Amino acid sequence: MAEHVDGGRSAVVIGGGLAGMLAVTALLGHVDAITVVERDRYPAGRTFRKGVPQARHLHILLSGGQRALDTLLPGTVEALTAAGARSLDLPRDLITRTPTGWQRRFDERRHRTLSVTRPVLDAVVRERALRAAAGSATRVEVLEATEAVGLTGDSRQVTGVRVRSRGGSERAERALSAQLVVDASGRGSRVPQWYAALGRGAPHEETVDAGIAYATRMYRPRDPEPEVGVNIPGWPQCPRGAAYVPVEDGKWLLTLSGVRGHHPPTDEAEFTAFSATVGDPYVHELLAHAEPVSSVYGFRDTFNRRRHFERAGALPEGFLVLGDANCTFNPVYGQGMSVAALGALAVRGALDEAGGLRPGATAEAQRAVSRAVDPAWLAAVGADRPYASDGDARAGIGERVSTWYIERLTARAAIDPVVGAAFRDVFCLTAPLSRLVSPRVVLRTVLLPRRPGLAGPPVAGEPARPGTEA
Template sequence: MTEHSNGGRTAIVIGGGLAGMLAVTALLGQADTVTVIERDRYPAGHGFRKGVPQARHLHILLSGGSLALEELLPGTLAALGEAGARSLYLPRDLLTRTATGWQRRFDERRHRTLSVTRPVLDAVVRERVLRAAAASATRVEVLEATEATGLTGDASRVTGVRVRSRGGAPGARSERELVAGLVVDASGRGSRTPQWFAELGRSAPHEETVDAGIAYATRMYRPKDPATAPDAGVNVPGWPECPRGAAYVPVEDGKWLLTLSGVRGHHPPTDPAEFTAFSATIGDPYVHELLAEAEPLSPVHGFRDTCNRRRHFERPGALPAGLLVLGDAACTFNPVYGQGMSVAALGALAVRGTLANGGGQRPRSTAEAQRAVARAVEPAWLAAVGADRPYASPDDAKAGVAERLSTWYIDRLFARAAIDPVVGAAFRDVFCLTAPPTRLVAPQIFLRTVFLPRLPGLPGPPAAVEEV
């Protein structure tokens, strides 16, 4: 890690959520001290936290994210399993209804996706990060109920963070400065780094947005008879002719989460009776039928901040020395696609790789690490904006010729993937973030996608599992 005359080998991480904890892991052994600035106080056990507005909604960890998390923190997947996380192998354990019909249920055993509530995931990861820190040479301190109010330094270099305590006596809430050789912004989609750049005399980074206007609502259920509960989760994403969708997925303790979604003009309601009625209006009645055999365990919780937003900190000159931006603070995805946590893990792994490979000894190490983060983000970004572009706001950046051609190709590939094990395997490799997007245009995949006929999927949810 780059040393600074004042900050030395010290680092500050803004945000103590999942991305922040994974950033700490990336810095272990690279810094003498790491201070985490967290606005909230962590709840006891597996409680919900105000600073995670999506916590009550469906969360999945794709196989690419799972592999990255395990590399960063060995043993974490087993710990999540012990805490109740459910393993779903795609596509065997997630029945998917596409615009052309139901996807065949191939038993590939290649992509293990974890389904778990956010409080459990955060608590398990935080406990293991702090345990790893205690066993390392890096001293980690977490300042709870502390708010970052700005960056210190100038246009060329960030030298620390201004903070103040939240709550307590008024005198205890005065600002103070913490000095560091490296500051990592992992504060999530509410990051104020672009505004703080103005205070440093810098221009905000170029920002790209694609907003489909999607909103979603979630409710927790328990099957009335566990013996007759579904043996797989269900996913019915919306499509242009039916822009409403649903995902009904098991989580820990025999519970299930149902998330309903819709684009502008089709937002799901949060009234319980209307929520149930809305589930009958998506592209297939199967999920609505399953609800008749389940009892609700929670109110309906809504969420509307689903814009895809990418801040290009990786571009030349966009980032001052001494600063890194990770997770949703750099690139925010429509949460419906379940990519955010996986990308946070992949980004942290990219940072650790850059620092561990000696990049930290060169003056441009933060820029190199930010470029590595951008490379980790790229596949998920292309997938998310390609899916959302048909519904995007007119104010968003217009799709170029290359993106329009890519959208046409992906639409055809997605239809083929529902019935073709070869194309389907390639599609899942990329969607699950274990292969680059170029995998989708490999000669065999390209020929099968473009020249084989566009056939319909299955007429109903498949009960039979097909060996591959």
């Protein structure tokens, strides 16, 4: 027998991590009660937990994600900064080695990126989301150590979730009925199996797998700490990369990455040796002035996967999919958290426009989520496609042309303030993809001659002067 979550309009959110808490925030005021189903128990304090296997690696919040987060939960970016998150203005405070040389260090003051460890991010967002809920008319309950095992309803409409406890002796299943179920359970979402149990076919799915793996270690630089973070992404001629950025408490995280055949080791000595084999020795040289303060942690679940729930007929009434359960990116590009915030904000906007949970509102909200995902998805698969396995969907002519154009544009962006500003607007998720094909950007990308970047890491910023030739 189904158990009602609460009287009136109710929702169940599967997953109590970042995407789940943002989903809760998006639904405040649109339902009377929300039950969050979370597999883990939250740790005491801001510490790592088993249910977030990617937590020990780099996490950044792009400027577009910050804007969405502060719109959903005003003051959260300030709270993260107060908790120790480090602010990096792009590209002044994060220098990048491109295939053609080092990017010029334009001092734009337009895109502030936050670098923060995942436990701090999750804890701050969770605290503020639950505080916002307590001050709203929506009642929120979190069921910790509880897992969702299936959906209730039929192929046309989802009516709730079947759950069971993961702790103690009580393992019996029970059903929570709700007008809306949101899957925010992450990369391990079981929606295809749950769809099958309802008699529905799985949604169309795209995957692009570059076979990238990465490994991360935490360091404490000796005084003085580096002035800037460093990013050395891999490229086809040198498929190994590194990123070295500050986090809270004066610590820095070094993530090393590589495609198939070039995976970084987790042995501590071999990890250090690997850092000397990326596209520039600069990061390896910095390690001579830093003390390691953690073990090396590896991660290999980096494929890009998009399930097209936004397509006609792909979503039963009363169901919505957010975050990595909907579209998951290679984490090395640092887009996932920002896209989760943008997706939740899109849901809130769609429900506001629809006037609440009327029939068809969830499908409209899912389409809004898809539009928020598009720029990050195209950027990630464009970067990973050259390394993709034969089993992945092959790029069509349109994607091949766009890949050629993006490769040329990124080379130009390293030296050109106009093209670079457009590239960062889109990469930081503050402008639509059309920004990259504005007449001015296209002409500078296609017609101006290709030139190399700087020969060495830039030691000082330079004023951004849009309109100047480069």
